[in-house]
Amino acid sequence: MSAVEYRAILKYRLMIPLFPDDDPCPVCRKCCLDSFGEHAVHCKELPGFKYRHDLVRDVLYDVLKRAGISTKKEAPVNFLTDPLEGRSTLRPADILVFGWEGGKHACVDLTGVSPLVGLRDHGFVAGQAITKAEAGKVAKHEKACIENQHVFVSFAFDTFGALAPDAVRFLKRVQQVVSSNTAHVKGQNFVFSRVGFAIQKGVAAQLVARLPTISL
Numbered sequence: 001m002s003a004v005e006y007r008a009i010l011k012y013r014l015m016i017p018l019f020p021d022d023d024p025c026p027v028c029r030k031c032c033l034d035s036f037g038e039h040a041v042h043c044k045e046l047p048g049f050k051y052r053h054d055l056v057r058d059v060l061y062d063v064l065k066r067a068g069i070s071t072k073k074e075a076p077v078n079f080l081t082d083p084l085e086g087r088s089t090l091r092p093a094d095i096l097v098f099g100w101e102g103g104k105h106a107c108v109d110l111t112g113v114s115p116l117v118g119l120r121d122h123g124f125v126a127g128q129a130i131t132k133a134e135a136g137k138v139a140k141h142e143k144a145c146i147e148n149q150h151v152f153v154s155f156a157f158d159t160f161g162a163l164a165p166d167a168v169r170f171l172k173r174v175q176q177v178v179s180s181n182t183a184h185v186k187g188q189n190f191v192f193s194r195v196g197f198a199i200q201k202g203v204a205a206q207l208v209a210r211l212p213t214i215s216l
Contacts, residue, residue, distance in 0.1 A: 005204035052202030
């Protein structure tokens with residue numbers, strides 16, 4: 001992570017204004033940038049919008065491989081789809097983990113969300129965004145996985161680095177696998193730390209590279 005990215009992510013995490021208020025988004029032109037960078041991180045029309053998602057996926061895949069867990073990235077499974085739209089939305093599993101639970105393969109689906117979603121709404125609850133994101137993925141894909149003799153793992157994280165319960169359980173089990181393969185306790189620590197760093201690096205890169213108006 002570069003010095004510029006490091007300063008950007010510090011400001012984002014500490015909610016120090018990054019952008020002038022009311023500057024129009026230079027890409028989508030549909031709304032204005034907020035001073036804290038939320039639109040900059042989540043605008044779906046920005047080039048490389050999936051960069052953060054793909055970076056975390058790639059790092060998680062590498063962690064699994066280093067732990068000695070048999071896995072495949074972007075694996076076609078022929079049943080992951082939006083239930084409301086049918087097979088026209090077929091997509092691969094972000095990561096397929098072989099024989100993960102009871103001999104069944106696990107489809108790991110990553111999703112990232114801002115922890116500030118709904119901040120201006122009455123009754124805002126800290127942590128609700130990531131919980132809803134996790135539940136949404138489960139509702140969309142778990143039934144199809146079960147029907148096809150697979151396990152579904154919703155790997156939800158927010159842009160501040162928090163992980164949803166299913167993601168935490170998944171990584172803790174990976175830690176157990178690492179522990180069984182090494183005698184050093186420190187060998188387990190890289191599991192959470194690498195994923196956490198990938199999330200922050202992805203956010204920082206979006207803030208810095210996508211918007212030249214950033215002030216650091």
